Amino acid sequence: MRLEVFIEAHALRRPDHPAVICGGERLTYGQLQARIAALAGAMSARGVRPGDRVLLYLSNGTAFVELTFAALSLGAIVVPATTRLTDTEVAYIAADAEPRLVAHDGAGTGLDLVRRAAEGAIFLSAGAATGGDESLDDWRAEPVMLRPEVPVEWLDAMIMYTSGTTGRPKGALLTHANIITNHHFVNGLEWGLTADDVFLVSTPLAHRTGFARLANALTVGGTLVVMEKFDPAATLDIIAREKVSVAGMVPTICRMMLPAIAAAPHKCASLRRIVVTGEAFPVELKQQLIGLLPHVRLFSFFAMTEAGAITGLDHEEQFTHPASVGRPTPGVEVKLVDAEGAHVADGEVGEIAVRTGAPGQFLTLRGYFRRPKETAETIRDGWVHTGDMARRDADGFLYIVDRKKDMVLSGGFNIYTKEVEQTLISHPSVADAAVVGVPDAIYGEAVLAFVEPRPGGDASEEALIAHCRTLIASYKKPKRVLFVEQLPRNALGKVLKTELRRQAVERCGAPGTGKAAS
Structure with a gap:
């Protein structure tokens, strides 16, 4: 089963049905x-x-x-x-x-x-x-x-590059089966998607969440509406004009949209499904959204490029289990394991491991492109080790408690701190750097950097942020840079990021003004 065959079938069955709408261009x-x-x-x-x-x-x-x-x-x-x-x-x-x-x-x-x-x-x-x-x-x-x-x-279809803990992106090699199983069968059944739905994409199609909505829409035979650039007021106008019925939303987009929705909720009358990320989506945002749009049903999920849709919450569970990322998706095996790979009991913390079949089948990626070592470290005995630490309650709901991989989730984007740290260290005035995530009112989390300057170095906060902006994507750059004589370390020399997060609150006050450096 191949992705392009879906388009061929829809072209034969409903050649005049709108397929893609973007700006002034409309394609059946x-x-x-x-x-x-x-x-x-x-x-x-x-x-x-x-x-x-x-x-x-x-x-x-x-x-x-x-x-x-x-x-x-x-x-x-x-x-x-x-x-x-x-x-x-x-x-x-x-x-x-x-x-x-x-x-x-x-x-x-x-x-x-x-x-x-x-x-x-x-x-x-x-x-x-x-x-x-x-x-x-x-x-x-x-x-x-x-x-x-x-x-x-x-059967190989796509390589999606994800930043890693080493600071160098690696390509997750996905097959046609991975994409079709996840976005056509699993999402379609879980969320009740149909060929009459109109799907809105407000994020980059080249990003995982944007491509997911593309795959949802065009495999089911619906209509894909693509925004060239996100704008809250324009989004509402597009929803009303194109009668959008399904939209994806990360916390940042939701925060930006709420004032516009509050001013004109009638423009969202066609919406019936909003798909939100399961992790780090505050329940108060969901409550505000449903308060304004009571006819819409929310579905959330916890997923990763390497393993697809792992868990999900239906509409009612968003509020009965707001801190959870949900229960395993039907057909997905999930276990929590300790450092030795042994199962942990309910209530105890373990790393999430996922299995859906052999690599390349169903939801499990085939591997990392030309990286057998990293593939073997991630897929062990058929299980994808996610690097996310969680606990499970007696009813099977999972709760993320920490990330084994050091990562900041900002505006729906995964930012691996090692990548930002290596970028900062490449500046001639920086001896060492450590990056942590801090709460942000708009983006959920923001990047904050602690820097040990080199003797004689004269780099300012503004200069280091500008340096990052030239080497990595703008959303990855630090919002703030704090200078320290020495980074706090344990007896083995490892940087104590818990201590840095405490210092961030102490030195910056209540973080998260929502004003990110441009």
Whole structure:
């Protein structure tokens, strides 16, 4: 079972039904399939073959959708990269993935490093013409070619890069089965999705949550409405105009949306489902949302790229078990284990391990791209070890208590502190750095850095934040930088981040004004 076959089926069954809406562009399933076929032919003519990687460095738009399914229909592997990343970050992905094709629209921060990292790749411009690059409009106009049949064994579909505790992103290799099982079958059944639903995406399609809604909509045969850029007032107008029925929401988006919803709740009359992240979504936000939109049902989930939808809460459980991330998704095996891998009793804390079948089947990723060591460390005896620490109550509800991996969750994005720390340490005025997450009124958590300056160094807080902004995505940079003579450490030399969090409150007062550095 392959993703592109869903589009082909919908194009035959309901060719005039709206498939993708973005800005002023509207594509029916028939039109979308025609574009996919033309682009697949153009890719094939230029040598794209099964197993080749296609890097999509694109902002939100129909081009992302078209190129995704065109690549998949040739057995190629899609590598999405949000334009919020810096050219350094995208160049790293390009060097690691070694793409045959790089598609861009000029919305990223720069392409020079990417071109050097992906030397020999075809560069395709989906935006303004760029010297030497081929044009997406020209590819769309090419005659449709009979594309070669994809061998049945070519099931790899996507590489999603996730930052890690080492500070270097690694690519989670997902198969067609992973994506279809999670976003079509599991989500569809759990949330009651239908072909008549209209799905709204307000986050980058290249990000996990945005792509999830794309997969929900286009596998079930519904309509995908994509916002080019999020704006609270514009979001409400789009919901009303397009009669959106399903929307995904992270806490940051919810906080920004509430005043607009309070001013015009009637604009959300078509909404019937809001899907929210299970972790770190405050119950007071959910209560405010339902207070304004009592006809909407909330569903939340706890998921990860490597293991899919692990647990979920239905509408009523959002309020009866507000601190929980829910109970295991039907068909998903979940166990809590200690450091030796032994089961822990109810009420005790253990690491969440998940199993849904052999790697690449059902929800379990096939592995990390070209990283057998990291794959073996994560998937042990068929179980994905998530790095999240939790306890389970007598009714089977799970409660996240800590992250084994050092991570900040800000605005729906995972930020691994090691990556930010290494970026800070690369500045010549920094001897050492440690990063923690602190509460933030808008983003849930914000990044706060403690820095040991080098003798004679003269870097200011502003200079270090600017330094980070040039090397990592803007959402990863510290909101504040605090200078210390020496980072607190234990007898083994490990930085005591609990002590740093205490110092953060002591030195900054009640954190979380919601004013992030731009």
